[in-house]
Amino acid sequence: MIVPIIRTAMVSLRRDRAALALSFILPITFFSIFAVIFGGRRDTAPKITVIVVDEDRSHASQRLVQGLEREGSLVIRTRPGSNNKAVQPQEYTAATAEAAVKAGDAPVALIVPHGFGENPISFRGDQDRPAIQLLNDSSDMVAWQMVAGLLQKVAMTSMPSVMAEQGSEYLDQLVGGLTPEQRKRMEAGLEQLRQHESAGTSSSETATGNGPSNSGIIAVKTRAVVGENKNNPMVSFYAAAIGVMFLLFTASGAAGSLLDEADSGTLDRVLSSRVTMTALLAGKLAFNTLLAFSQLVLMFLWAWAVFKLDFFDHIPGFVVMGVCTAFAVGAFGMLLASICRTRAQLGALSTLVILIMSSVGGSMFPRFLMPEAMQKAGLLTINAWAIDGFTKVFWRDEPVSHLWPQVSVLLAIGFVLFAIARRIAQRWEYA
Amino acid sequence: MLSVPGGPIPSPLLPLQIEAVAKRFGQVTALDGITLELRSGECLGLLGPNGAGKSTLIRSIVGRVVPDAGRVAVFGSAANSAASRAALGWVPQELALYPRLTCRENLESFGRYHGLAGTGLQQAVAWCLDWSSLQDRAAELAKNLSGGMRRRLNMAAGIIHRPKLVLMDEPTVGVDPQSRNRIFEMIEKLHGEGTAIIYTTHYMEEAERLCDRIAIVDHGRIIALGTKEELVRDAFASRSQVLVRFADPADGVAAWVKQHGGRLVDSMAQFSVEHPTEIAGLLDDAAGAGLELVDVALRRPNLESVFLHLTGRELRD
Numbered sequence: 001m002i003v004p005i006i007r008t009a010m011v012s013l014r015r016d017r018a019a020l021a022l023s024f025i026l027p028i029t030f031f032s033i034f035a036v037i038f039g040g041r042r043d044t045a046p047k048i049t050v051i052v053v054d055e056d057r058s059h060a061s062q063r064l065v066q067g068l069e070r071e072g073s074l075v076i077r078t079r080p081g082s083n084n085k086a087v088q089p090q091e092y093t094a095a096t097a098e099a100a101v102k103a104g105d106a107p108v109a110l111i112v113p114h115g116f117g118e119n120p121i122s123f124r125g126d127q128d129r130p131a132i133q134l135l136n137d138s139s140d141m142v143a144w145q146m147v148a149g150l151l152q153k154v155a156m157t158s159m160p161s162v163m164a165e166q167g168s169e170y171l172d173q174l175v176g177g178l179t180p181e182q183r184k185r186m187e188a189g190l191e192q193l194r195q196h197e198s199a200g201t202s203s204s205e206t207a208t209g210n211g212p213s214n215s216g217i218i219a220v221k222t223r224a225v226v227g228e229n230k231n232n233p234m235v236s237f238y239a240a241a242i243g244v245m246f247l248l249f250t251a252s253g254a255a256g257s258l259l260d261e262a263d264s265g266t267l268d269r270v271l272s273s274r275v276t277m278t279a280l281l282a283g284k285l286a287f288n289t290l291l292a293f294s295q296l297v298l299m300f301l302w303a304w305a306v307f308k309l310d311f312f313d314h315i316p317g318f319v320v321m322g323v324c325t326a327f328a329v330g331a332f333g334m335l336l337a338s339i340c341r342t343r344a345q346l347g348a349l350s351t352l353v354i355l356i357m358s359s360v361g362g363s364m365f366p367r368f369l370m371p372e373a374m375q376k377a378g379l380l381t382i383n384a385w386a387i388d389g390f391t392k393v394f395w396r397d398e399p400v401s402h403l404w405p406q407v408s409v410l411l412a413i414g415f416v417l418f419a420i421a422r423r424i425a426q427r428w429e430y431a
Numbered sequence: 432m433l434s435v436p437g438g439p440i441p442s443p444l445l446p447l448q449i450e451a452v453a454k455r456f457g458q459v460t461a462l463d464g465i466t467l468e469l470r471s472g473e474c475l476g477l478l479g480p481n482g483a484g485k486s487t488l489i490r491s492i493v494g495r496v497v498p499d500a501g502r503v504a505v506f507g508s509a510a511n512s513a514a515s516r517a518a519l520g521w522v523p524q525e526l527a528l529y530p531r532l533t534c535r536e537n538l539e540s541f542g543r544y545h546g547l548a549g550t551g552l553q554q555a556v557a558w559c560l561d562w563s564s565l566q567d568r569a570a571e572l573a574k575n576l577s578g579g580m581r582r583r584l585n586m587a588a589g590i591i592h593r594p595k596l597v598l599m600d601e602p603t604v605g606v607d608p609q610s611r612n613r614i615f616e617m618i619e620k621l622h623g624e625g626t627a628i629i630y631t632t633h634y635m636e637e638a639e640r641l642c643d644r645i646a647i648v649d650h651g652r653i654i655a656l657g658t659k660e661e662l663v664r665d666a667f668a669s670r671s672q673v674l675v676r677f678a679d680p681a682d683g684v685a686a687w688v689k690q691h692g693g694r695l696v697d698s699m700a701q702f703s704v705e706h707p708t709e710i711a712g713l714l715d716d717a718a719g720a721g722l723e724l725v726d727v728a729l730r731r732p733n734l735e736s737v738f739l740h741l742t743g744r745e746l747r748d
Contacts, residue, residue, distance in 0.1 A: 265525030269588070272493045272521050273544035274513070431456075431496045 018348030026352055033359045036374060047372075048143045049075045051097045051109035056130075058117020060159055064151075064218075065112070067158025071150055077106065094133070101135050101225050104396060107143035107368065109135040110151070121155060121217045131219035138224040139237065139395050140368050148220060155218045226396055235307040236394030237366065237387070243299040244325060244386045245354065245363040247292045251333030252350035254288050258337045259346060262428055277429050281334060281422055288330030289323070296322045309394065316400050317393030324410040325386040331417035332382060338424040357381040385409045443507030446471060446518075446596040446627035452491055452501030454651075461487040462498065463651035469596070474618075474628040476642030478635065478734060480744070484651035485631040486524060489600045492629070493521045505596060517545070520594035522586045524601045530574035534565050534584050537573055538591050545592035559587035562617060579610025586617060596627045603637065615640060635734040647738055654741050659734060666740045667732040670703040673710055674730065678723035687720050696739065703732070 013020055052068060054061050069076045080089045080100065092100065097109040111133040119129045132151065136144035172178055178186065258281075261267040270280060300318060304311035311318070336353070340346040358364055360374060361383025367375050378384040389406030392398040447469035454462040461484045469475050477485045490496040492503055494511025508514035528537050538556045547555055560566045563583040568576065573584060586602055599618070603611045618641055622628055632638055638645050639659055647655040647662070655662050676699055677684050688695045691713065693702040702713060707729055717724055738744075 264530075265523045265527035266529065268490075268493075268495050269521065269523055269527040269541070270544055272495060272516065272519070273541065273592075274516060274546050275544045430494075431490065 018344050022348050022351060029356060036371065047073055047075045048108065048146060049077060049106040050147055051077050051092050051100055051106045053092045053094055053097050053111045055114050056112050056116040060117035060120040061112045063159045064154060067154035071154065074150065098135050098225050101137050102396060104137065107137045107140040108147045120159065129219055131221045134220050134222040135225045136222065137226040139226065139391065144222065148222065151220060152218060235303050235309045237391060239299050239303040239309060240387045240390035241363040243296050244383045245358040247295055247329045248332060248354040249350065250295060251288050251292055251329045252336045252346060254291055255284065255333035255337035256343055256346050258284060259340065259343050267428055277425055278422060281425060285330050285334050285418055288333050289326045292326035292329045293322050296326065314393050317403065320400050320403055320407060321389040321393055324407050327414040328382045328410040331414040331421065334421040335417045338421040358383055362387050382410065382413060444471065445469065446506060447492065448504045450502045452498045452503060454487055454491065454496060454498045460651050462491065465653055467646060467653060469627055469629060472625045472627055473644065474622045474630060474642050476638035476645040477629060477631040477648050478638045478645050479648035480633055483648045485648055486600055489598050489629065489631060492598055493519060518595050520590040520592065520597040522589035522599045522602050524604060526581050526585050528573045528581065528585060528588060531572060533570050533572055534560065535569040537584060537588055541588045542591045547592060555591050555593065559591055562620065563587040564613065579606050582606050582610065582614060583617065597621065598629045600631050638734060645734065647741065649742050655737065662734065662737045663732050666737045667703055670705050672730050672732050672736055673702040673704055673713065674728045675700040675724060676726040678725050684722060687722060691716065
């Protein structure tokens with residue numbers, strides 16, 4: 001009796017195309033997305049942008065910067081990017097570099113201070129020598145630790161002459177002075193090493209970051225310039241990221257009432273009254289927007305109450321981002337509902353589209369962990385723009401006026417999706 | 432909608448004027464040039480089997496179906512115009528309700544969709560609850576109502592704005608006899624107040640009880656129109672029907688029935704006779720042909736007979 005049951009189940013599954021698609025397409029799609037993000041080829045791995053300000057401009061500091069530039073996993077910027085190639089922007093200063101990290105232009109900045117070259121390396125952990133400042137955005141927990149580790153590695157490989165000089169000084173101090181002959185041979189060796197450095201053959205590239213360390217031979221002071229006063233750094237990110245994903249599910253479910261009403265004949269009856277299709281869809285969009293916004297309010301209030309999110313200090317930004325996100329998400333739900341013929345179709349399509357959008361758009365893991373191509377693809381999703389906007393509000397404490405790119409894109413997405421949904425909904429208007 | 436060139440100007444006094452309305456869905460002709468007028472305060476029945484085109488005609492009047500040709504005017508206004516929507520009430524065949532809303536909330540919602548508000552809305556809701564005898568179930572969710580109650584609520588939702596013309600598309604489908612009677616009373620009350628009604632059904636008894644005139648619809652055409660008496664008279668004049676059931680209808684019966692000018696429908700032979708005395712001749716012939724009779728009945732023709740006479744099929748085929 002088992003075989004007939006299997007046969008019946010197989011026939012049923014074959015006829016239910018939505019379930020069939022979910023069973024086979026969804027796992028393959030997700031496997032592919034995760035494989036690209038976490039197990040992809042090396043040349044697609046994300047590079048970390050590091051702003052470098054060399055205030056010292058000594059031989060040692062220049063060697064260090066050159067060494068960092070040779071690191072394949074880093075993109076070193078000494079001046080802001082410009083669209084106008086004729087006019088080169090001014091080099092970063094300590095202040096502008098810090099502002100750039102705060103604005104999210106780069107997750108890390110290194111400030112090599114005046115006097116660094118006089119005593120760049122210490123094997124004794126001297127506290128009074130000038131330390132390199134590592135300014136970081138703590139929302140990216142990976143970047144700064146990787147840069148800190150690479151910095152020590154570059155110091156070891158890019159400045160062998162400096163290390164040797166420092167070593168000979170230690171030796172001189174510890175053994176009570178070298179004989180003239182020993183000193184002469186030491187100087188000859190150091191000269192040879194400098195020539196070798198000048199030939200540019202002393203550095204080897206590090207492909208990936210080693211274990212992060214701040215207690216290396218180069219003194220580094222790490223300071224988070226974004227998020228240093230936050231109670232719980234990642235809560236705002238996840239409140240937005242998870243919130244948007246579930247908003248999408250809720251919106252598509254709520255929009256499905258359109259299909260229920262079409263099925264039951266209620267839609268026909270409503271359209272035979274004074275209500276037009278445009279008014280009906282606009283009403284449902286308004287409801288979906290309100291529902292989604294209420295969900296966001298509840299989510300962030302919960303984050304405030306339980307996870308100490310600074311909610312009440314960011315009300316204006318939250319309202320602006322919340323309304324725009326809810327509007328875009330609501331219109332997305334209307335579009336899905338207008339495309340589908342049945343609730344089952346809507347369930348399958350929304351699961352497929354929303355999970356893909358959420359993984360690519362950064363709702364499941366931060367986009368800065370993704371390869372560059374995937375990060376760009378994320379910009380096609382509502383999730384990415386919403387999360388970026390909420391991050392600006394809650395993480396970077398940016399004013400509402402800075403939200404215009406996210407607001408513009410989300411509103412545009414909302415209007416375009418609604419217009420398409422209205423167009424498709426013509427099929428319900430007349431027979 | 433296409434207009435009929437040179438057609439008469441629609442009268443604002445007539446609740447409904449339909450002229451040469453045609454509609455095809457792919458290869459299927461749903462409406463094949465229907466022309467019809469509804470008089471003020473009249474209840475007109477559209478009687479026909481499933482798939483005859485009754486619902487398509489109703490949906491054309493409501494504006495939910497756009498005819499390929501012809502014209503529909505409601506009190507002189509084109510179908511789907513604002514004036515037409517205000518004057519029309521539609522009770523669809525489906526239970527087009529919000530199942531998670533109460534009876535009162537359903538009526539309020541549809542009232543608002545028709546532009547009612549405030550006291551006017553509340554008065555309309557109260558009237559509808561009273562009309563449908565649902566006052567004591569006003570706070571009940573629609574999904575929890577019995578089948579008959581849901582049907583009544585479905586009707587009430589269609590007339591919440593007190594239209595002058597009401598279209599009822601088989602409002603008694605799936606309803607038990609007791610609930611059906613209550614629905615008839617509701618319709619009779621509405622009719623008694625002067626509301627013009629189009630009532631579609633494939634139940635002859637309903638059309639006979641409720642309708643002033645009856646249009647028999649088949650294959651998208653009106654094949655007969657008039658009062659019940661007119662329809663019967665036109666089809667049968669003063670003749671009566673003789674119904675004969677045979678013990679073994681398969682054995683040469685069909686040929687014998689045809690030979691005697693009758694029809695064999697579901698093992699029942701039907702003949703029309705001018706005088707009851709003709710029955711004796713029929714029985715003698717049957718006996719002579721060796722056919723064994725089980726049952727013989729004489730009756731006055733009804734709408735069912737008219738439909739069979741006109742189409743050669745039974746109404747509920």
